[in-house]
Amino acid sequence: xxxxxxxxxxxxxxxxxxxxxxxxxxxxxxxxxxxxxxxxxxxxxxxxxxxxxxxxxxxxxxxxxxxxxxxxxxxxxxxxxxxxxxxxxxxxxxxxxxxxxxxxxxxxxxxxxxxxxxxxxxxxxxxxxxxxxxxxxxxxxxxxxxxxxxxxxxxxxxxxxxxxxxxxxxxxxxxxxxxxxxxxxxxxxxxxxxxxxxxxxxxxxxxxxxxxxxxxxxxxxxxxxxxxxxxxxxxxxxxxxxxxxxxxxxxxxxxxxxxxxxxxxxxxxxxxxxxxxxxxxxxxxxxxxxxxxxxxxxxxxxxxxxxxxxxxxxxxxxxxxxxxxxxxxxxxxxxxxxxxxxxxxxxxxxxxxxxxxxxxxxxxxxxxxxxxxxxxxxxxxxxxxxxxxxxxxxxxxxxxxxxxxxxxxxxxxxxxxxxxxxxxxxxxxxxxxxxxxxxxxxxxxxxxxxxxxxxxxxxxxxxxxxxxxxxxxxxxxxxxxxxxxxxxxxxxxxxxxxxxxxxxxxxxxxxxxxxxxxxxxxxxxxxxxxxxxxxxxxxxxxxxxxxxxxxxxxxxxxxxxxxxxxxxxxxxxxxxxxxxxxxxxxxxxxxxxxxxxxxxxxxxxxxxxxxxxxxxxxxxxxxxxxxxxxxxxxxxxxxxxxxxxxxxxxxxxxxxxxxxxxxxxxxxxxxxxxxxxxxxxxxxxxxxxxxxxxxxxxxxxxxxxxxxx
Numbered sequence: 001x002x003x004x005x006x007x008x009x010x011x012x013x014x015x016x017x018x019x020x021x022x023x024x025x026x027x028x029x030x031x032x033x034x035x036x037x038x039x040x041x042x043x044x045x046x047x048x049x050x051x052x053x054x055x056x057x058x059x060x061x062x063x064x065x066x067x068x069x070x071x072x073x074x075x076x077x078x079x080x081x082x083x084x085x086x087x088x089x090x091x092x093x094x095x096x097x098x099x100x101x102x103x104x105x106x107x108x109x110x111x112x113x114x115x116x117x118x119x120x121x122x123x124x125x126x127x128x129x130x131x132x133x134x135x136x137x138x139x140x141x142x143x144x145x146x147x148x149x150x151x152x153x154x155x156x157x158x159x160x161x162x163x164x165x166x167x168x169x170x171x172x173x174x175x176x177x178x179x180x181x182x183x184x185x186x187x188x189x190x191x192x193x194x195x196x197x198x199x200x201x202x203x204x205x206x207x208x209x210x211x212x213x214x215x216x217x218x219x220x221x222x223x224x225x226x227x228x229x230x231x232x233x234x235x236x237x238x239x240x241x242x243x244x245x246x247x248x249x250x251x252x253x254x255x256x257x258x259x260x261x262x263x264x265x266x267x268x269x270x271x272x273x274x275x276x277x278x279x280x281x282x283x284x285x286x287x288x289x290x291x292x293x294x295x296x297x298x299x300x301x302x303x304x305x306x307x308x309x310x311x312x313x314x315x316x317x318x319x320x321x322x323x324x325x326x327x328x329x330x331x332x333x334x335x336x337x338x339x340x341x342x343x344x345x346x347x348x349x350x351x352x353x354x355x356x357x358x359x360x361x362x363x364x365x366x367x368x369x370x371x372x373x374x375x376x377x378x379x380x381x382x383x384x385x386x387x388x389x390x391x392x393x394x395x396x397x398x399x400x401x402x403x404x405x406x407x408x409x410x411x412x413x414x415x416x417x418x419x420x421x422x423x424x425x426x427x428x429x430x431x432x433x434x435x436x437x438x439x440x441x442x443x444x445x446x447x448x449x450x451x452x453x454x455x456x457x458x459x460x461x462x463x464x465x466x467x468x469x470x471x472x473x474x475x476x477x478x479x480x481x482x483x484x485x486x487x488x489x490x491x492x493x494x495x496x497x498x499x500x501x502x503x504x505x506x507x508x509x510x511x512x513x514x515x516x517x518x519x520x521x522x523x524x525x526x527x528x529x530x531x532x533x534x535x536x537x538x539x540x541x542x543x544x545x546x547x548x549x550x551x552x553x554x555x556x557x558x559x560x561x562x563x564x565x566x567x568x569x570x571x572x573x574x575x576x577x578x579x580x581x582x583x584x585x586x587x588x589x590x591x592x593x594x595x596x597x598x599x600x601x602x603x604x605x606x607x608x609x610x611x612x613x614x615x616x617x618x619x620x621x622x623x624x625x626x627x628x629x630x631x632x633x634x635x636x637x638x639x640x641x642x643x644x645x646x647x648x649x650x651x652x653x654x655x656x657x658x659x660x661x662x663x664x665x666x667x668x669x670x671x672x673x674x675x676x677x678x679x680x681x682x683x684x685x686x687x688x689x690x691x692x693x694x695x696x697x698x699x700x701x702x703x704x705x706x707x708x709x
Contacts, residue, residue, distance in 0.1 A: 012303025283496020
């Protein structure tokens with residue numbers, strides 16, 4: 001599979017990165033929220049033009065289309081799902097409404113979390129009248145304590161259908177240990193409403209969707225799956241069919257929040273959440289391994305949000321300890337990234353209550369976008385500030401493919417910011433830029449320090465359409481010694497997706513005690529461990545082989561969610577072995593856990609007397625796919641003729657207006673070094689090198705920015 005197209009849909013722009021016969025191309029188009037496939041195909045068309053091919057020829061020659069989609073989150077925001085009925089164990093009908101103590105603020109941005117007085121729980125996906133309980137009970141060992149009857153199932157199912165249910169989700173106590181009762185419910189529903197009838201109803205079981213502990217998270221996972229599945233399946237099937245009509249003959253492959261990727265036919269809707277930031281994180285890890293960067297602060301400043309993550313020792317290790325989708329906890333693995341409302345489209349405004357200037361989290365999005373887009377937007381944004389300051393040339397935005405209206409930016413900042421504050425338009429624009437930079441820098445500081453990392457010992461990767469324009473600003477407060485930017489910066493998440501392997505994961509709760517703290521002994525119960533791993537490995541293998549890969553191409557890895565006895569929180573550990581053969585293997589697993597735990601929380605925080613437990617097992621199967629080569633280039637210090645495009649007045653902090661050199665990134669060579677202040681223009685982003693910083697293209701054509709010594 002040497003030819004691929006990788007797509008990342010953001011809130012403002014849709015990015016495409018194409019690899020065809022050793023050549024690469026980038027495409028960037030406005031995201032079309034009303035129909036994401038329009039922006040998708042516009043970005044593909046740009047890549048085709050860059051490769052001097054027709055869109056049809058490009059798609060016909062493509063072996064794999066990889067897609068990081070925002071459909072799941074969009075569907076939740078718009079509440080477009082079907083009316084579902086929830087069937088659960090009697091006495092558990094209110095579990096999803098009780099939730100947990102943090103439900104009133106989970107999934108909210110920080111400024112809303114602080115507003116305790118107005119905090120509230122989310123509007124439920126399934127209303128209380130659409131929940132029924134069945135008289136049944138299975139205990140924690142999988143024993144049937146109270147049998148379930150088919151007559152009761154029929155009665156409750158008919159009640160839900162009469163109330164308008166068009167689909168069912170089933171979540172019963174301990175079904176992940178013994179799924180018999182959930183499977184019985186599905187059998188009865190299919191008997192009553194067979195699939196051959198127009199009135200058939202889809203059924204989703206928690207024992208299949210999320211066979212893990214935690215009633216609230218497990219139930220919300222199956223509810224959200226049932227709510228999103230059909231809408232997303234319809235949209236993606238339609239897109240897949242459109243691609244086939246244009247010449248693409250394979251499946252559409254979707255990026256997963258866990259770092260995996262699978263075809264549309266092997267993907268649950270929930271797994272597509274946060275796929276874009278995850279693609280960027282994995283892309284940064286790939287580049288870091290190729291260029292020998294170990295500890296990396298990853299930053300992606302786009303049009304709508306600022307995404308961040310951390311790579312330690314060259315690997316992406318951290319998973320969300322409490323995965324949240326929109327406003328609900330879910331029981332799926334998600335690589336840990338954080339996002340705040342800070343991007344080129346973030347709106348600046350005067351906070352009437354506090355009397356100060358604020359930026360974000362509200363965004364102008366792609367439509368109408370910043371005022372300078374001249375599409376009807378009137379609110380001043382970060383992009384408008386960059387235009388007013390002279391950082392962005394309104395005639396060369398996206399390489400001249402999109403002309404900006406500077407007068408609209410001036411008008412928006414003048415009326416909404418400058419006049420109320422009694423300062424100039426330039427000072428207002430500079431304040432907007434400094435505030436958003438400080439906000440991003442502050443969040444990055446917390447993200448690294450709370451992980452036990454010293455940001456001064458890390459390298460900062462800056463990408464996204466606005467990343468190179470603001471990285472000097474948000475890096476300043478961190479004290480980082482080096483910022484690295486990329487030729488693919490504006491489409492880096494799509495670039496990261498292009499370098500992902502085909503990865504399928506399966507996970508399940510399976511309680512196993514590794515070490516008994518009271519007795520001081522390690523377990524010798526290897527059969528339950530091995531049987532659980534074998535089951536998960538078989539499921540992974542079936543999924544991958546169905547896509548045409550050979551079993552011998554698959555590499556397997558085992559991850560374990562572990563804890564000290566009595567702890568509620570879990571620590572994800574990569575197991576040193578796939579099968580347990582002896583007590584010594586359990587000792588090796590325990591040592592792995594103790595090492596990760598000590599690194600994360602300090603050696604003094606462990607509780608070995610409480611014992612060590614395995615709670616969840618996760619088996620990953622991966623097939624290596626071709627990667628984009630990170631090439632080396634000879635170094636030279638001499639600038640080519642034409643590297644300096646022009647000079648223009650740019651407004652800088654503590655300097656004011658200064659005639660600033662503007663360089664063409666495409667004309668720069670490896671080894672070229674430029675002193676700030678300077679502007680470097682590419683056809684898809686702008687690099688702003690602030691006073692006191694130095695920019696240099698290294699041997700990989702990565703832009704390395706550092707403070708002048």
